[in-house]
Amino acid sequence: MTTRSRNRITKLILALAMASAIAAPAVTLPQAAIAADSQIDKMRAKIAAFIGDKMEKLGGSRIVYKVDSDGMRESAVTDLRDEVYKTLRESKIAFSGLAIRDGGVEVKIADAKGREELKRKLASAAEGLPSHALAVTDTGDGLLKLKPTDAALAAGLHDLVDDSIAMIEQRLKDAGINLASVQPDGTDRIRIFLPGMMEPERVTAIFATKVKVSFRLVDLSMPAEQAQSGTPPAGSEVLLGFKDKRPYLVARDSALDGDDISYAGPAMSSSTNEPIVSFRFNGRGTRRFAHITEENIGKPFTIVLDGKVISAPVIREPITGGSGQISGNFTLEEANSVAMMVRAGALPGHLGLVDQQAVQPAAKP
Incomplete structure (x- = not known):
């Protein structure tokens, strides 16, 4: 379950424990949240059983990661x-x-x-x-x-593992790997089984680098096409669009990056009814984005994901609320994929590789 879905169904009343050391009352999860987690656990168990059977017959790769707690x-x-x-x-x-x-x-x-x-x-x-x-x-x-x-940190770690699993599943899918089981392993580890794949290092290479998300201003000093065929101005570079493949001349330095984002998820635009990506900044990102938009009204800026421009809106007014939307003629699947990658870029730290090994198929009797 993603962080947002849990937050949506989990309406907890939180107490502030004061200096008098009065213990905060125990918090009980609502039945809806318990039922949702139970359904996910059942689904994961079915997938694990299916993949386990395939691993026994075909062999494959076993990979274990540890999240950066x-x-x-x-x-x-x-x-x-x-x-x-x-x-x-x-x-x-x-x-x-x-x-x-x-x-x-x-x-x-x-x-x-x-x-x-x-x-x-x-x-x-x-x-x-x-x-x-x-x-x-x-x-x-x-x-x-x-x-x-301690309960908050445990909940945060649980959310981090869930988001990391979702990110791993999405990146495996993007790499064309559909037969896989990605499961939590204890409180801070993630176990991956890949039937039929006997080279685990090929998979771990996918996660060797963190997804890079950045918000960059557009350089208007020359046309992007001219910079692409010639030499871009110092401090700028040409990047291609995520879908339209058109060139964009953008600043090399990021105004904000993934560390400034606290949440990203797919949504539907209220004005166009098209799939979009909704995102929210943390406190630092909110302040920085407000300053940038105040100083650059009327200018375009780009949202860059792993070196590709996924959106290039024009700043119409100062944005001080700490949230925004990414539109780009997305399909619902693309919006979900982009949101997942943006969220992956916001995950604290990197996944640490604990173990990778090729598992031979079980010997036939």
């Missing part, structure tokens, strides 16, 4: 700091000393009402999102200490 934790704390900063600025709460320390975030707010307002808004933002649960300590001297709970 440390990177996930660091990303969670960084996102928390960005969210705190954004909330403080939007609410005009005076503060000082905002910093990451000891696996959490600290901020000094002299005004007691300001501290209460921050806690209330963070609690409201976290409602329904198990990976956003916080423990908040008010030391009484104006210092607030905020830290993701």
Whole structure:
């Protein structure tokens, strides 16, 4: 299940554990969420059984990856700091000393009402999102200490594994590999079985590099066709479109990249009823995108995925809400694929290869 689908069906009431060390009440998953996870587990079990039978008959490759759980934790704390900063600025709460320390975030707010307002808004933002649960300590001297709970980090790790599995499945499909089983293995590992494929290194090469997502401004100093046939200006390069294959002259430096994205998923445009990709920035990305769009109204920018331009909209107005859409005459399948790759570019860290081996078919009796 993807992060968004779980968030949509999992409406949890999150408690902020205060300095008095009152334990947050146990949170129970709604029946809809439990049923959905159960269905996915059953489907995975059926696929695993089918692929296991094929592996026994044909042999194949067994590959094990480990997700970057440390990177996930660091990303969670960084996102928390960005969210705190954004909330403080939007609410005009005076503060000082905002910093990451000891696996959490600290901020000094002299005004007691300001501290209460921050806690209330963070609690409201976290409602329904198990990976956003916080423990908040008010030391009484104006210092607030905020830290993701162990349950939140576990939920975040679960989401990371799910998103990594979805990304692996999509990239295998894009490579023409359809007979495969991609399953969770413990809390932070992913196991892949590929019947009939006796060279696992061919598959691991697909995941050797992280998907690259970038947002780049278009260079209008010369036509892209001229730059393609000649020499592009310094600091720019020519990239081709994802579908139309037309040339685009874009800045080499990224204004934003995958690390600035917190979510991407397929959607339908309310105005054209066509498949699109909806995305959302984290706190840092929201601020950077707002600044870029404010400074470049009327200019085009590109969204680049693994060296291909998937969209090149014109900035019509400042975009300060932290979310946007990617359109490109996509089919629904293409929108889902692009969203998956954008989300893969936002995954913290790389997949770490734990083991790869060729498995011989079982000996015939």
